[in-house]
Amino acid sequence: MKRLASIALATAITLLLQGCAGWQSALDPKGPAASELAWLIWFFTGLCAVVWVLVMIALAVPLTMRSRLHIDPLVLDAGADNRKLRVVMIAVGLTAVILVGLTLLSFFANRTLAAIGSDAALTIRVTGHQWWWEVRYEDATPSRILTTANEIHIPAGEPVRLLLTSTDVVHSFWVPSLSGKLDLIPGRMNVLDIKADKPGVYRGQCAEFCGAQHANMGTFIIAEPRAKFDAWWNDQLQPAAAPTSDEAKAGENLFLKRPCVMCHKIGGTPAGGTVAPDLTHVASRQTLAAGTLAMSRGNLAAWIADPQGVKPGSHMPVVDLSGDELNAIVAYLEGLK
Amino acid sequence: MSSADLTSERDLPSEREASAKGDIAPERDGPRDTGMDDASLHRWLTRTWRTPPGIIGALSSVDHKVIARRYLITAFLFLCLGGLNAVVMRIQLSGPQRGLVGPDLYNQLFTMHGVTMMFLFAVPIVQATGIYLVPLMVGTRNIAFPRLNAFSFWIYVSGGLFAWVSFALAMAPDVGWFAYVPLSGPEYGPGKRADVWAQMITYTEVSSLAVAVATIVTVFKQRAPGMSLDKIPLYVWALLVTSFVVVFAMPAVMITSTFLILDRLVGTHIFNPAEGGDALLFQHLFWFFGHPEVYIIFLPATGMVSAIIPAFARRPAFGHLGLVLSLIAVGFLSFGLWVHHMFATGLPKLGASFFTASSMLIAIPNGVQIFCWLATLWDGRPVIRTPLLFVFGFFFTFVIGGLTGVMLASVPLDLQVHDTYFVVAHFHYVLIGGSVFPLLAAAYFWFPKITGRMMSERLGRWHFWLAMIGFNTAFFPMHIVGLWGMPRRVYTYPAELGWGNINLFISAGAVLFFLSFVLFAFNLVHGALRGATAGDNPWDAGTLEWATSSPPPSYNFARIPVVTNVEPLWAERGALPVATGLRVDVRELLVSTVAEAYPDIREKSATPSIWPLLAAIAVGATFLYSIFTPWAIVWGAAPIAVTLVGWFWPKGDPEDEE
Numbered sequence: 001m002k003r004l005a006s007i008a009l010a011t012a013i014t015l016l017l018q019g020c021a022g023w024q025s026a027l028d029p030k031g032p033a034a035s036e037l038a039w040l041i042w043f044f045t046g047l048c049a050v051v052w053v054l055v056m057i058a059l060a061v062p063l064t065m066r067s068r069l070h071i072d073p074l075v076l077d078a079g080a081d082n083r084k085l086r087v088v089m090i091a092v093g094l095t096a097v098i099l100v101g102l103t104l105l106s107f108f109a110n111r112t113l114a115a116i117g118s119d120a121a122l123t124i125r126v127t128g129h130q131w132w133w134e135v136r137y138e139d140a141t142p143s144r145i146l147t148t149a150n151e152i153h154i155p156a157g158e159p160v161r162l163l164l165t166s167t168d169v170v171h172s173f174w175v176p177s178l179s180g181k182l183d184l185i186p187g188r189m190n191v192l193d194i195k196a197d198k199p200g201v202y203r204g205q206c207a208e209f210c211g212a213q214h215a216n217m218g219t220f221i222i223a224e225p226r227a228k229f230d231a232w233w234n235d236q237l238q239p240a241a242a243p244t245s246d247e248a249k250a251g252e253n254l255f256l257k258r259p260c261v262m263c264h265k266i267g268g269t270p271a272g273g274t275v276a277p278d279l280t281h282v283a284s285r286q287t288l289a290a291g292t293l294a295m296s297r298g299n300l301a302a303w304i305a306d307p308q309g310v311k312p313g314s315h316m317p318v319v320d321l322s323g324d325e326l327n328a329i330v331a332y333l334e335g336l337k
Numbered sequence: 338m339s340s341a342d343l344t345s346e347r348d349l350p351s352e353r354e355a356s357a358k359g360d361i362a363p364e365r366d367g368p369r370d371t372g373m374d375d376a377s378l379h380r381w382l383t384r385t386w387r388t389p390p391g392i393i394g395a396l397s398s399v400d401h402k403v404i405a406r407r408y409l410i411t412a413f414l415f416l417c418l419g420g421l422n423a424v425v426m427r428i429q430l431s432g433p434q435r436g437l438v439g440p441d442l443y444n445q446l447f448t449m450h451g452v453t454m455m456f457l458f459a460v461p462i463v464q465a466t467g468i469y470l471v472p473l474m475v476g477t478r479n480i481a482f483p484r485l486n487a488f489s490f491w492i493y494v495s496g497g498l499f500a501w502v503s504f505a506l507a508m509a510p511d512v513g514w515f516a517y518v519p520l521s522g523p524e525y526g527p528g529k530r531a532d533v534w535a536q537m538i539t540y541t542e543v544s545s546l547a548v549a550v551a552t553i554v555t556v557f558k559q560r561a562p563g564m565s566l567d568k569i570p571l572y573v574w575a576l577l578v579t580s581f582v583v584v585f586a587m588p589a590v591m592i593t594s595t596f597l598i599l600d601r602l603v604g605t606h607i608f609n610p611a612e613g614g615d616a617l618l619f620q621h622l623f624w625f626f627g628h629p630e631v632y633i634i635f636l637p638a639t640g641m642v643s644a645i646i647p648a649f650a651r652r653p654a655f656g657h658l659g660l661v662l663s664l665i666a667v668g669f670l671s672f673g674l675w676v677h678h679m680f681a682t683g684l685p686k687l688g689a690s691f692f693t694a695s696s697m698l699i700a701i702p703n704g705v706q707i708f709c710w711l712a713t714l715w716d717g718r719p720v721i722r723t724p725l726l727f728v729f730g731f732f733f734t735f736v737i738g739g740l741t742g743v744m745l746a747s748v749p750l751d752l753q754v755h756d757t758y759f760v761v762a763h764f765h766y767v768l769i770g771g772s773v774f775p776l777l778a779a780a781y782f783w784f785p786k787i788t789g790r791m792m793s794e795r796l797g798r799w800h801f802w803l804a805m806i807g808f809n810t811a812f813f814p815m816h817i818v819g820l821w822g823m824p825r826r827v828y829t830y831p832a833e834l835g836w837g838n839i840n841l842f843i844s845a846g847a848v849l850f851f852l853s854f855v856l857f858a859f860n861l862v863h864g865a866l867r868g869a870t871a872g873d874n875p876w877d878a879g880t881l882e883w884a885t886s887s888p889p890p891s892y893n894f895a896r897i898p899v900v901t902n903v904e905p906l907w908a909e910r911g912a913l914p915v916a917t918g919l920r921v922d923v924r925e926l927l928v929s930t931v932a933e934a935y936p937d938i939r940e941k942s943a944t945p946s947i948w949p950l951l952a953a954i955a956v957g958a959t960f961l962y963s964i965f966t967p968w969a970i971v972w973g974a975a976p977i978a979v980t981l982v983g984w985f986w987p988k989g990d991p992e993d994e995e
Binding site for chain 1 (some may be wrong): 439440441444512513517519520524525610611615616617647650651652653655656659681682683686690693694697698700701704705707708709711712714715716717718719720729732733736737740741743744746747748749750751752753754755756757820821822824825826827828829830831834879902904907908
C-alpha cells in the first residue's frame with residue numbers, strides 16, 4: 001500500500017514536472033509578464049487551498065459531536081447560537097478582507113503588466129484568419145515592412161508590441177509561457193506587449209473557438225538575439241530564391257499556372273494572393289499549416305496533396321496534381337528558404 | 338388532521354364580509370369543506386382536482402405534480418444524452434491525435450453538450466423541482482397559472498426535440514453554447530446550424546419565463562394562511578429569487594438570439610462590424626444573461642441544501658434571515674459580473690477592474706450561506722443519510738469551484754486561464770458541485786414524497802462514492818492541464834505537448850462518473866418499483882410538503898394548513914391547524930396577502946385543457962419554420978391565435994362575466 005502510494009506520488013510529480021517543462025505552459029514562464037502571472041497563480045492557489053482546508057475542517061467537526069436525534073429540533077441553545085453568530089461574523093469579515101486584498105493584488109499586478117511594454121520599439125501586426133496567423137512587421141520605411149505567417153520572430157530581452165485584429169471571426173492570441181491571452185476581434189484592434197527573457201521557441205495557439213480547425217491554429221514565438229533577429233528580418237525582405245534545379249523551375253511554373261497563385265503570395269514572382277499565408281520564405285519556417293505539421297519535404301507533399309485529410313475543414317482546396325507535378329511544386333517550395 | 342382541529346377557521350373572511358367584497362354571491366356558492374367529514378371531503382376533492390382519464394385527459398393535465406414529474410423525467414433523459422456527448426468527447430481526447438470523431442462532429446458534440454446541459458437539463462430541472470415542491474411547501478392546491486405551466490412543458494419538449502432531431506440529422510449547432518458572432522453569423526456560419534441554436538434558445542426561454550411567472554405568483558399570492566414572509570421556507574425563497582433572475586435575464590438572451598437570427602435571415606447587420614454593427618455587442622448581451630444563468634442554476638440548489646441540512650442536523654437553519662438576504666444579494670449581484678467572461682476581449686483596464694471587484698463581492702453572500710450551513714451543522718452529529726452525503730459532496734466540490742471562481746475574477750490571472758481547461762474544470766466544479774450534487778441530494782430526499790417509496794440507502798452510498806471519485810478524477814486534473822496550456826474546445830492536440838497521459842486519466846474519471854449515473858438510474862427505478870414504503874414524513878422534516886401523503890393527492894392538502902412557524906411540522910407535533918371554507922365542487926384556491934399571508938379571497942384555479950398543448954404545437958411549429966423564413970411569423974400567427982382563443986374561451990362562469 002505504501003509502495004503504491006509512493007509510486008502514485010512519483011508519477012504525479014513526474015507528470016507535473018513534465019507539464020512545467022512544456023513549451024506552452026503558464027507554469028513555466030519565460031518572460032516578465034508570464035512570471036508575474038505565474039506568481040499570481042501560485043499565490044491565489046495557495047490561499048484558496050488554505051481556505052478550502054479550513055472549510056473542510058469546519059465541515060468535519062460536527063461528525064465528532066454527539067447526536068441531537070432525541071432533542072426537539074426547535075429547542076435551541078441561545079448561548080451557543082450567539083457564539084456561532086460571532087464566529088460567522090468573523091468568518092464573513094475575514095472573507096471580505098481576503099477578497100479586498102486579492103482585488104488590490106490583481107489591480108497592481110495588472111499595472112505591472114501594463115508597464116512591461118511601455119517602451120516597445122518593435123510593432124508587429126498579427127491578424128487572425130481561419131486558421132492561421134498573418135504576421136506583419138511594421139516599419140517607418142515602407143520597403144522594410146515584412147509579411148509572414150504563423151511564426152513570430154522577436155528580439156530576446158526586448159519588449160515587443162503586438163497589434164491584434166481579425167478579418168473573419170474572433171480568435172485569441174495566447175503564448176502562455178510569455179503572457180496572458182488577448183482576443184483578435186474583427187473591427188477592433190487590441191494591443192498586447194510581450195517580452196521573452198531569453199532566446200528560445202515558445203508555442204502558442206488560438207484560445208477562442210474559431211470553427212472547424214480551432215485545434216490546429218498554432219503559432220510560435222521565436223526569440224533570438226538582436227543581431228540574429230535583424231539578420232533574419234533582412235533575409236525575409238529578399239524576394240524568393242529563384243529555383244535552380246529543373247524540377248523546381250517546373251514547380252514554379254506550375255505554381256503560377258495552378259490555383260495556388262489565387263491565394264498565396266511569393267515575393268519576386270507574379271503570385272500575389274493575400275488570403276492565405278505568404279510563401280516567399282515558407283521553407284525557412286519550422287512548421288506547416290499553422291503548427292499542424294513539421295516542415296519537411298514529405299509533409300509539404302502531404303499537405304498539398306490532401307489538405308482536407310491533414311486539416312479537415314481548412315480553406316486550402318485540393319488541387320488536382322499528378323505525382324510529378326506534386327513533386328515539382330514541393331521541390332520549388334522546399335527551395336524557398 | 339381532523340375537522341376538530343379547525344383552530345384557524347376564524348382566519349378566513351366570514352361569508353358576510355366576503356360577499357360584501359363582491360367576490361362571492363351566495364347563489365353561486367356550492368359545498369364547502371367546512372365541517373365536512375374526511376371521507377366525503379376526499380371524494381369531493383378527488384373528483385374536482387383529478388387529471389381526467391384517457392390519453393386526451395393526460396395531455397390536458399394541469400396538475401403541477403404531473404407536469405413536474407414529466408419535466409423531471411424529460412430533463413433526466415436530456416442529462417443522459419448530454420452525458421453521452423461528453424463520454425464520446427472524452428474518448429476522442431483520451432490521447433493525442435485520436436480519430437474517433439472529426440472536427441465537424443466534435444464541434445457539434447461539445448455544442449450539444451453545453452446547450453443540452455444548460456438549457457435542456459439544468460434550468461428545466463431546477464424549475465421542475467420548484468414546480469413540484471413550491472405549491473406543496475406553501476400549502477396550496479396547485480401552481481398559479483396551471484395552463485401556462487402545462488404550456489411551458491410542451492414548449493420545452495418541442496425545443497429539446499428540435500435540437501436533438503437536428504443533431505440526428507447532422508445539422509446541430511457547432512458554434513459552442515455561446516455561439517459568438519461572427520462565427521455564428523451569416524458569413525461564417527453557413528447552413529442552418531446556428532439558426533437551430535438561436536431558435537432552440539427561444540423555445541427554452543419562453544418555457545422558463547412561463548415557469549418563473551407562475552412560481553412568483555404562487556409564492557406571493559397562494560401561501561397558506563400564517564406563512565408571512567419570515568416563515569417562507571428557504572427553498573421557496575431560493576425559487577422566488579431565481580424566478581426574478583429568470584424574468585430579468587432571459588429577455589437578454591432572447592434578444593441576442595433574435596438579433597442573430599435577424600442577421601442571418603433578413604440581413605440586418607446588428608453584429609456585423611463591416612456594416613457598422615458590433616461583434617462585441619453579442620458577447621455583452623449574451624453574458625448579461627449568461628452569468629445570471631449560472632445563478633439560475635445554482636440558487637435553487639442552495640435552496641435544496643437549506644432544506645436538507647435542517648432535516649438531518651435536527652434544527653432549523655442557522656441564520657435564516659442571513660440566508661434569505663444572501664439569496665437576494667446574489668440575485669442582484671449576479672447581474673453585475675458579466676464582463677468577467679470577457680476580460681480577454683481587451684476592454685479598458687480600469688473598467689475591467691471594476692468587474693474584478695464585483696465578481697469578488699459576490700463571494701461574500703455565497704460565503705455567508707456556506708458559513709450559515711456549517712453553523713447549522715455545528716449543533717451535534719447530523720443524521721447521515723444519502724441526501725446529506727451528497728450535501729457534503731456539494732461542500733467538498735462547490736467550495737473548490739467557488740475559490741477557482743475567485744481566481745478567475747482577477748483580470749490578469751484570468752488572461753492565463755480564460756478559455757482553457759482550467760475554466761472547464763472551474764465551471765464543472767461550480768455547476769456539478771454546486772448544482773448537480775444538491776440535485777442528487779434532493780432526488781434522494783424528495784423521492785419518497787414523489788413516489789411514496791424510499792430509494793436504497795446502500796446503493797445510494799455506492800452511488801455517492803462512485804460519483805465523488807469519478808467526478809474529481811475527471812475534473813480536478815483539468816485545472817492542471819489548463820495551466821499547461823490546453824485550450825478548451827479543441828478536438829485534438831499534438832503529442833509533443835505532453836497532455837496525453839493526464840487526458841487519459843481524465844477520460845477514465847469521466848467514464849466512472851458516467852457509470853455513477855447509471856447506478857443512480859438503476860436506484861431510481863429500483864426504488865420506484867421495490868422501495869420500502871415511505872410514509873408521509875420519512876425524514877421527520879419540518880416543512881409543509883411532508884404534511885400530506887406520499888405521493889400527494891391531486892388536491893395536495895385535504896384542508897389548507899395554517900402556518901405558525903418556519904418549520905410548521907416541528908412546531909405542531911400533534912396536528913396542523915387548518916383553514917377551511919373553500920368550495921370542494923370547483924377548483925378553488927385560497928389567495929393570501931403578499932407580506933403577512935392573511936387569507937384574502939377565494940380564487941378559481943384553471944381546469945384541465947388540451948389547448949396549452951395545441952398552443953405549444955402552434956408556437957413550436959412557428960419557431961421551427963422561422964429558421965427557414967421570416968414569413969413563419971406571419972403564417973404562424975394564425976394558428977397561434979386560434980389556439981389562444983380556445984385556451985381563453987369564456988367558461989360561462991358568472992364570476993368571469995361580472
